[in-house]
Amino acid sequence: MSVHYELRCRECGKTWGNAPRSFCEDCFSPLEVSYDYDSLKKIVHRENLASRDFNMWRYSELLPLSEGFAGPNAVGGTPLVASRNLASRWSLKNLYFKNDAVCFPSLSFKDRVVATALAAARRFDFKTVGCSSTGNLANAVAAQAAQQGFDACVFIPADLEPAKVLNTAVYGARIVRINGNYDQVNRLCAQIADRFQWGLVNVNLRPYYSEGSKTHGYEIAEQLGWKLPDNVVVPMAGGSLIGKIAKAFKELVTLGWVEDKPVKFFGAQATGCSPISDGVKRNLSRFEPQKPDTIARSLAIGNPADGPYAIKLIRESGGWAEDVSDPEIVSAIKLLAETEGIFTETAGGVTVGVTQKLITQNRIKAGETTVVCITGNGLKTTDAIAAEFPATEAIAPRLEAFEALLDQQFAAAAGKGN
């Protein structure tokens, strides 16, 4: 075997080599990439990374890539922001934001998963790639397909945010709008992948796609000085990212790159689409699918593929899951912007709002190291908060006009104080 990984069934353990397939034909459970860690230990050491650029390809050996693979672009390598203002407001000592709102090239963590999926697409000789998407994934597929010379065709629910549709169209991708919700779009895509021999990143390339999420976790550990945090708060849509951060941490322990320690995983959802947090809170072994109704469109998956695994991980780690309402999401977006200068999309509002709840519930404590995952950029969901900021009155270009405006605002502020 020239590569150190292959697909393995998450339930029955049967291996399937490397191929564009996402489920086990014996037991219909999902497939996942599994690695030969003994070999990996010999071919890569933590010290090897020192001379590499800070982007997701610095962890290439730990990803399902072909031999001699050279990263085509600098995806990932996002900041881990040490919080000062929000930490002090929440009385936490060690609070961090992992900021994938500035991930290259399309401003969400989905750039990471698309990067590993397109590497697989090239290897399996697909000419056309695509996805079913709640928005960010379509942006990432369209951008990276354009750069790498794939034809792109993406499938989205018809009622997505206009900014996310535009952020796909601009790269020249074909966009198919579907009158249905994400779960219906996703079912259609499974049929399309079979019929047309296309590489749909989160359908037939899903095992390779989801491995890209691990790099979000590797970076967190490395940026903490090769240490694991006590708590991670992760937004959940299909429930994949949270599991892959856990897998990343576990691999770093296996490789001897970080010391083992318990990490609590906290999942965040919008109340209007909360099958996973609902399952955790009600102690269900299987979640109940929901019909999404929330402004957090990027998390609006009512029938999450990795939901059962997310529930199990959260429970076994000693963590918890919570959800927040649409008004709470809007408040949390504003709170993060005003305190940390980070403008996140609705998914980040979910994570921040849920973190606040978890602190109130005393599940996240003052002295612990907590990392909050910010996965997307606020410029893509301005519609969600536009009503909070009505246009202000325009004044004449004269000093007196400005002074009059100040007087007026002063009077208004004083009036409010009464």
Ligand SMILES: *Cc1c(COP(=O)(O)O)cnc(C)c1O
């Ligand atoms: C897709 C997405 C998520 C969640 O990803 P899953 O792996 O499906 O749980 C979180 N945040 C943003 C912004 C996303 O686009």
Ligand SMILES: [Zn+2]
């Ligand atoms: Zn199986």
